[in-house]
């Protein structure tokens with residue numbers, strides 16, 4: 001039997017409070033490309049890079065606050081953890097040197113900073129962040145997984161681990177359990193209002209990541225044709241598989257390395273010619 005959910009339950013309030021934000025997120029250029037089946041390999045790879053940084057921060061702050069009264073009920077690392085899946089997808093696309101090649105938009109770094117701040121100062125807001133990402137992944141995210149597979153012609157689930165939750169047999173039942181756990185969290189009225197606000201912040205942070213990512217993809221696409229080919233897995237590493245990821249910042253940082261090298265050579269040639277004549 002489904003648990004009884006009422007209007008005063010956090011799960012219902014958060015859904016109602018973020019309804020407009022959800023519509024805005026669905027209507028970002030990136031999500032529209034997805035829904036039209038026009039996601040490119042480049043978009044998907046950049047999305048995975050951003051999600052990696054976001055989940056690295058989210059899962060770290062959840063782990064650190066696992067015994068907090070407002071976190072313990074919704075702490076499901078076995079079922080929900082996305083970090084190992086993202087690592088495996090990134091390795092599939094970038095090879096063993098994926099950490100060095102990751103390209104992360106500034107907006108993802110702002111998201112990471114907010115998660116770390118919430119983890120330190122307001123662990124009771126973490127329910128808003130966990131809800132926004134994990135329940136999204138278990139809802140529309142499942143459809144996005146199938147679209148990605150079809151659009152990019154990915155075989156046998158390769159590069160698609162992010163969308164798969166092997167320890168959840170029924171997303172529908174798990175979401176019911178998750179909502180009932182959310183409803184068991186005790187919050188003051190003030191905290192409850194702040195949690196609802198934080199959920200909208202979480203959606204907004206996602207929207208900013210999608211928008212920046214789309215901008216970067218568009219600016220690269222102006223200089224090279226869209227990468228919308230069938231993907232072949234990356235088996236060889238192009239960089240050492242060690243070291244901390246140094247996030248690249250701004251849209252220039254997302255310009256492919258080859259293009260930047262070519263630009264550098266052109267500038268050197270131009271300077272050389274000025275001196276020669």
Ligand code: HEM
Nearest residue numbers: 015025026031034035131132133135136139140141203206
């Ligand atoms: C193409 C984009 C998207 C589509 C088509 C989509 C679709 C859906 C659908 C159909 C549901 C309802 C599932 C159900 O009732 O069981 C849902 C729920 C949800 N989605 Fe999305 N979604 C999209 C993007 C997003 C994004 C970007 C986020 C957040 C980052 C998000 C977060 C959520 C959340 C948190 C829920 C759970 C709502 C609740 O039951 O309280 N979605 N989505």
